[in-house]
Amino acid sequence: MKKPAARFFRSVTRWEDLPDDGLPEVAFAGRSNVGKSSLLNALLRAPGLARTSSTPGKTRQLNFYRVNEQLYFVDLPGYGYARTSQEERRLWGRLITRYLQERPTLALVVHLIDSRHPPTPLDEAMMDLMRGQHVPYLIALTKADKVSGNRRAQAVREVERALQARAMEVPIIPTSAHTGLGLRDLWRWIEQVSLGKS
Template sequence: MKIKNAQFIISAVSSEQYPSGNLPEIALAGRSNVGKSSFINTLIGRKSLARTSSKPGKTQTLNFYLINDQFYFVDVPGYGYAKVSKKQRESWGKMIEKYLMERPQLKGVVIIVDLRHPPTEDDRLMYDFLKHYQIPVLIIATKADKIPRGKWNKHLNIVKETLNLSPSDPIVLFSSEKGIGKEEAWRELEKWIGEEHFSNE
């Protein structure tokens, strides 16, 4: 996909703040500091549109990014960060759950995992939640550049087994540092966005 423009629109904490209109939305989920912002920046060819942070747990809102005036990336708060209070984690969880279950513009969720490590319990819970509610899922296994190429399949299999990944759900090997998997990720995402959303833009 050729990116002509991309812009940050709003940080939202409730449905009243979500962008209006019917453009498709793709949510990005993953544990804190797994690289959701880097994934967005790599896909759109920008260094700093999505805000990366060295402090895990800093994203506390649903951040909407409008791409090509055609669809939104929605970065949701990272899960599993221990220094955030239990009350705050529960608040985030309710906000995310409400968005995932009730937002008609949502076309699918990208779960980003670190290829170097087995998915966490939070990753498994998120995947099971999405499958239960029949929300389309794409798994991005990032930081592939940190692992020797000869061990990629071994680590991918660990991800698949840990999540009990359905054969129908795609998994893409990715690296923000090297741009590995960028085109393959776009091919999967374009299936969700759909050509009908481009015809009148």
């Protein structure tokens, strides 16, 4: 797979600052410390482009990365980190919810869930938010290299049960930023949905 040409474009904290060039956007959502930045860096084959941190919840804005001058990857603030203030979480939540529900250029939402743990109530709340939305949605199970094959299969079943309870059918892709597991499949979905490539 050819290395994408990717660069940081903009951090956004207000709706009016979102890009207005009409390029499709692929949003990455997940709880704090789920490995979002690591997965973005692995997908883009650009270590350090998306900043990883030992401090969960550090991303406090929508970070836009321009990819191949064709689309954006959007790193959404991680949800569920207790040390952020209630007011901050409320403001993030309002912007993120509006972005996921109203953004016309949003082409795909990639929801990251840690394969080592069952979906949390906040993960399930994200499923509830995406239920009934028209934007394509898939789940990437992160850190799949850190669990056995049996545990990986169990993680898929746990997510399937949570989705079935909501009458949702969603692709589930086990991934690893470390080994590259699932990245080709994830790219295939991104290109198919956002760029119309088969």
